[in-house]
Amino acid sequence: MDNNTKKKIIVGGLTAALLLSAGSLAAVVTQSKKTAADNLFLSFDAEKVAKEDAKYSIKDFDYAIDPTTFQMKLTAKDHQFTFDGNEAQAVTKVKKTTNSLSWEYPEKGLQVAVKKQTDHLQIKITPQNDKSEAIEFPKIQGDNYYLPIGEGKSIPADDASWQSYFQENAELDLNESFSMSFVSAVQKNTAATVIMENNFNQELDEASETPKLDFRLKTNLNRFNRKQTQTYDVYLSENNPVAAAKLYQKNRIENKQFTSLAEKEKKTPSINKLIGAPHIYFWQNRILTTEDVNWQKMQKQDHQKLFEHVGDLLAKHSEDGREEFDQAIAALQRGEAYKYEKNTILTGLNTVLAYTDFYDAAVFPTLAKKDQDYLQSIQAEMPTERSFSINKQLLKNELADSTKPLEQWGEATSTEVIQALKNSGIEHAWIGLANWNEGLINPPFVQAVQKDDYLIGPYDSYQSIHETPSIDWNTAGFKDNADVYANKTIMKPSGDYVSGFLGKGRKVNQTLINDEWQYRLKQITSKSVPFNTWFLDTDAAGEIYNDFNPEHPTSISEDVQARLKRAAGLTEKGLIVGTETGNDYFNQGMVFAHGLETPVIAWSDPDMRENKESPYYVGGYAALSDGIPARYAKQVPIKEEYKATTIDPVYSVPLYKLVYNESVITTHHWEWDSYKIEGEVQNRRLKEYLYNVPPLMHLDAPTWQERKQDIVANSKHWQAFQKAAINQEMTDFTYLTEDKLVQETKYGSDLSVIANFSDQPHQVDNTAVQPHTAVITDHGKQTVIENQKEETK
Template identity: 30%
Template sequence: MTNRQFKALCALSFVTFSYVGVSNAEASDITLGTPTENITLSPQYLNVQWNGLPINTAALKVNHQTQTITNLKTNGSVSASWTLQPSGIQAKARLNNNELTLSFAVSKHSKIHRNQPITLDWFNLDEQKTTSLLLPFGEGMRIPINHPQWAKYLDDSHSGANTTQDLKMPFWTAEINDNFFSYQLITATNNQLNFAPTKHKVDMQAAHQFTVLNRNQPFTVVISRSKSVLGGAQHYRQWRIANKLSESFDVKMKRNPQLQRLIGASHVYLFGKDPLSIQDVRDWWGLKDWFFNDSSLAVSKEANRELGNLTQGKDWFSQYHKQLLLDSISISLANKFSVARPTLSDNTIKAQFDTAQQRTQWLAKHAGKFLITPNKWGQALSTDMLASFKKAGLNKLWLGFDNWMPAFYNPEVIDAAKNANYLVATYDSYNTAIPAGTNDGWLTAQLPTPMRQQCAIEQADGTKKKGFRGNGYYLNPNCHLAYVQQRILDIVKYGRFNSLFLDVDATAMAREDYRDGSSESDMLTAFNDRMAWIASQDQLVLGSEDGNSLTTKGISFAHGLETVGFGWTDKDMHKNRKSPYYLGRWYPDHKPEFFFKPAKVKTPYKTLLFSPQYRVPLYQTVFHDEVINNHHWHTDILKFTDVKAARDLTAMLYNTPPMVHLTRDEALSSNSPRIRALKHYQIAFEPIHQQLWDKALVNFSWLDKQGVIQQTTFSDGSKIIANFSNKAFVQGNTKVKALSIRAKLSNGKVIEWQSKSF
């Protein structure tokens, strides 16, 4: 919350009231009204009716205790205030511009202990009268209330969700009697949502916590009414603009012309971290014999066991053997030319670059006769891959590495990619710090010991917050910022990157830190400040994970919301290798199955998360002309075979870019399947996005009763129709083929495109 917003909320307390009551017996319902809106509110229980429709049922409790009312004051039909007892919480209600604002503040006398916050239960959905619930979990979910499967899924997967990281934008919308009532949390931090089903119906409750660290911040929610399914998102968009929290892509591009390269670009993750690919070897038997007999490199037990007895003319040198040999050489080289652990005074990025160059030069000198020309080497990106891109006509790409080492081994190929008009980025993160020996290949988490010790988030119970997957500690982004800034500058300098993907910062992963008294709001500010600083660097295009609405400063693109993670604990997806839903191993390193193995989506995820009738473009309504969003990198557009068409058409309908994973062997020619897939997506996405990148998504509608024919409308009048069905759709002179989109753009172009498998 900005100072301006906070002062505006505090100003409510200076309203002059016309009626005073002092006892609970006198505390009857409050009526607020305008010529078009009539609201009845119970100050004790917070039942709220809007034009006779129940938008909140009896919910109000403090620390699970029903309150009584004192000091009730009203100002005609405009506002009211009262005190909840015994908690002493000050409550206010105000109707202004047909919006109902509710605000709650703890008294300065209220006792809040570090491990004992005050919990305000304030919202309870009326599941009997509500038809559907619109939630920005991911891009947007449209959830029928009378749906047992949804009720169970929300309870299992989202109960306990917060409204910073989990809810991607701090609002939700309830459809009641063809009205859409939206609840925007002005105070987006320290909230929790619960979804306990009631008689197989979706039900939802919300609570706010006042803690030692946020006690001076009132909790405020604004409720508005609309006739549009996008009403809540449109209201939030206008609020962001009015409060100067929004910055259009056009404004960002005027400051950094490199953003032009994102317009119409497909997003590609490149895998591999070592200097050599299988395609770089000319003589396998010669390389093997050199490694074992002449290289002076250490040979691991695994390499000796699997490769040592192989004999030319007798044994077959399989793909497995080839990759094992290259992996073994890389490990041995890393031990021969090693880099010390980073310290606060030396982040070792220059040393990593110098060492990478030493390794390649040593290989070229001692093993060059078994390999192709060194300037063509590259496991993640190479000159022959760039040639495949060019031959396929892929003129706009964002290329992302999962770490910066490929660029350190072959900086010339990075320059060539940039000269081809591509953005080239590396993954980076400062969210988790791990001790030496935990996972030395996890480069981003190799942070100085003082950072891991001094920046670790301290929880209310005094323990340090365990890091990603329980490794090391999560860090406060306000700590040792100078080190972070210098490492970023060095990574960009030595990697020659013109883009950066910063993991986690834009997920709005807000936590309280009792180490230095950082509230959740303070942490959001620290994330935003860090991203804004990175984006201020010359000609650097910044992206981050998710792009949650509370943490979008500086970013121009985000990965995460168009397909979010799901089924994290599902054994069929993560452990049962015989299951068609198994996502794959995180092996081999240069091409993990998890990213490349095709898989199916099991019930209920297939139905609930990918069926078009349950999707609604809430995020794109707010951010289409501000942040280019995409899928989470775990699941590129080719990952799930049985929902591919639905994902394809949804992305085209919302005008969001495709994401495809690549390795060297998947890009051997312009006709390889994944290159052909990229070309197919580009045919439609690039010209549509070139027209719509700076336009707002203003309308979304179903053109049939089932929701399999959907239409988006943009602020310039352009319309996109998606046909998710298996038969053609005809309406007047408009025909859309099965599993296709038809875009009629304001520039006169008509683009038709059909989902295909490759």
């Protein structure tokens, strides 16, 4: 993806962004009696699941293919599906048997082999030479499509919103745009699902200029895949999104590309702490807060040498420099420091604590020799908990009684909030930090989170590198930065380097930095900072690359394997690995993912990203105080033109959850949390229950106070629901009304959710489901998720 169309801003972790679908299946889970010490995820019987999935395929079918055009027709009793062909081409070496057909395209240098399998048609296309730049197969036309865009979409071929979407994305890169490797189309009562081995080097092209959508799958050939056979498994089924998903699940299981949560729990037992957990990005970047400062004393005491030193450091390291800080100090000394000035001073004081050159003998003359030696030894390294600890003590010594005791710094806005969460009855929670420095600067907070049986960990990224690392953009700096930048970055076929995020720096070849995660882990984690989860940005978001650098040519497959190896290493260290989006090539590497359920919306729309006067402006990355940036806190409506392709339940189908409910926990992107979209909070909550999606939110101390009643009330329902849903297959998805606004999902045989997204009540058997309400039925017991009045923040 071009950097100008990237979907998020991350600088020095997320923090540094501040600077810049009918039929019911029997239960497929083996129920086993477990003791309290046993794993909480029930065993997943893959063989049984695949056997159940097989019932969706139409096995008794015939096929007819015209090799010259590759037009293909599959027929069965009462069912038929035709794949359109390409322009006629000369063919040679045509061979036909009862169940197979093969030929070659001499002008294209392609060999084709078709074989009828028990339940599908398998097609293999092998390049024979360098004549073709691409394989264009299949050409697929339907009345409706089931596509794994994010969680999944049901797309009518004549829908104006989706026609517009595919006009703007005429060549859709499947690495980034598809969460799974299949395309499913419907002709009348019949669906054909084409399953690829992966989405690498694949794109989906809108294939004609007719009003109705039709597509051509295109595999781009290059030095890395030109000798590889491309395999396409084509299944025939009833018109049903559940069939498409379950046939894909069967394929992934048969190809050993499905790992259950039960298997993942064997390696890291603490993933059971995700069951029923809300996902919370917690904002408390500062250790010294305004609650910790006596501003009158700070004004009267002489801290000029310290303030000059802080200003010098900001001028040296910070993009914003020292000007605002100096002005705020001057205002303080005049007795004219108000909220803005105090915030500026606190920002400066907290920022410099991360600098490994914070210590200066002229400013801090009493530091012990062993601590001086330690700080000197890490001048070229990442800061550690120890360096933060020393720097905090130095700052406290200079500020003296202008502040509370050091051990009380930050408590009111961090540790006390976590304790309130636990005391409210929230049994489990995932706490994400936008930058690991938030943990290094406040070890008691990390310790309190882990003690409360929660998961906590930082955002991390290995994607971009800067030639000159910035302390504020710390994930773009590497241990041997000059060597990595010069010798381990990705090159295009043209010889140009692939630019890093936001056009800064370069993208890194993941196969060449195998030890970087170990270095970072050593610097960041300790007994004092006991992180137990780790978030890997972009690794499952499809931003994977071929590297054409002649010094280290690397394929996308090798890139992915390097990422999986890193995730495996983190897992072996006991860390619960999460990542962005959750595309399934990373299935074995991730336990949870953020961004599949709600992606980043309209990255390039100026009304949402630039025009601050627009009602759709999503907010900036800067926060006036230590709170949540407006980009994550401000509620905004979504333009009508984007609703169909992002949040409208009419077009949404749980394709991913029908495949991976017992494998990956997925939720929203951090930019579009459960509360972000004005007027849609309740509908998105209904979908969270319908699809088994944990709520995701941004919290700080004030936001907890504002929303705790709603968070706690919903958490009681969510904890009970996910404990029941997580250990079962999603077995069914059904529209209960013609307008598709009343929907039902089933998990196993005894758990169901009916969600009414409409403005009218709907009667289902003996149950009246009120507007914008969900009814959960678990072994006959019903729970209602009521319509909550939204409050705009």
